[in-house]
Amino acid sequence: MDFSVVIPSRNRPVLLREALQSALAQTHPSFEVVVVNDGSDGDNQAAYARLAEEFEPRVHFVNLEHTQHGHGPSYAINRGVESAQGQYVCFLDDDDYWTDTEHLARAWHALSTTESDVYYTNQAAYHGEERVPGPLWLEGLDEIISRHDSADENGVYTATLADLMAVRGFAHLNTSVVRRSLYLDLGGMDENIRYECEWDLFLRIIEAANGIRFYPGITSHHNAPDPTRSANVSTAVNMLQKLLFRSYLLDKAVLFSKSTEIIAKAQHHKTYTLKKITELLSEDGDYPQAYFYARQARGSGWDIKWILYSFYLGWRALTAKV
DSSP, rough: OOOOEEEEESSSSHHHEEEEEEHHTTOOOEEEEEEEEEEHHHHHHHHHHHHHHHHHTTEEEEOOOOOOOOSHHHHHHHHHHHHHOOOOOEEEOOTTOOOTTTHHHHHHHHHHHTTOSEEEEEEEEEEEEEEESSTTTTHHHHHHTTTTTOOOTHHHHEEEEHHHHHHSSSOOGEEEEEEEEHHHTTTTOOTTTEEEEEEEHHHHHHOOOEEEEEEEEEEEEOOOOOTTOOHHHHHHHOOOHHHHOOOOOOOHHHOOOOOOHHHHHHHHHHHHHHHHHHHHHHHTHHHHHHHHHHHHHHHHHHHHHHHHHHHHHHHHHHHHHH
């Protein structure tokens, strides 16, 4: 089997149906779909059972035991990949869907003809009916690659790690295809991370991959999280918690990567993350903690405005104790 499409899902059987239908509409003949039901609640559990009945044998359901908040996407995806049979694994969020029925066919041609480990594309993000303006994820990467490489007959480029480090973002899981053996060799998703876990995986994969292919077209519709709701991972934790997860994955990249490009970019984003933590704590009136994080951010580089801001926070922290 060529591909396994892994879809983690929890308490969203209605949205899952559209994701399933978009995956099953692929024209490539050799693939399976693996849904990992992350311990859904009550009536939702029964709805997943009905979906499993309806879509078998084209869709395989892996049912995890129920926990209050679920095991998280990293854990669920790893269980899905472990049960997968495909040579390559790809991923799809249960509230999103693929928009290009040739996605897997194009990926197979690009990967099999070059024996590459990884294939990335782009997607469009929406708030309801309104498209979120970019650049997002890997938008603009084709312009960077075209300086040294020409696209093949399907519009697919060969990317380097340096190319990928030159863009602002990283590949979303909806648009990622990776050789299953490489995924498993790397230990899969870090199960300690519940937010932006795909960023950590992206950095580890592109450093280890033999051959990276990139198609700049849009292959997926991404429903951007609504911050007023708490039904998804991106909004289930507050912003400080999200930034702590981000700080952890960036520290991993700095400590364990052998790539100078990855380390430099991770250090840059770590400084930005520390500054965001500082600003949030300051807005909340927690000046002692804000000053603590401001000093860490200041240690990452010289910025006169930030130095002055740090002194201000230090003064506020002192006066708050009086």
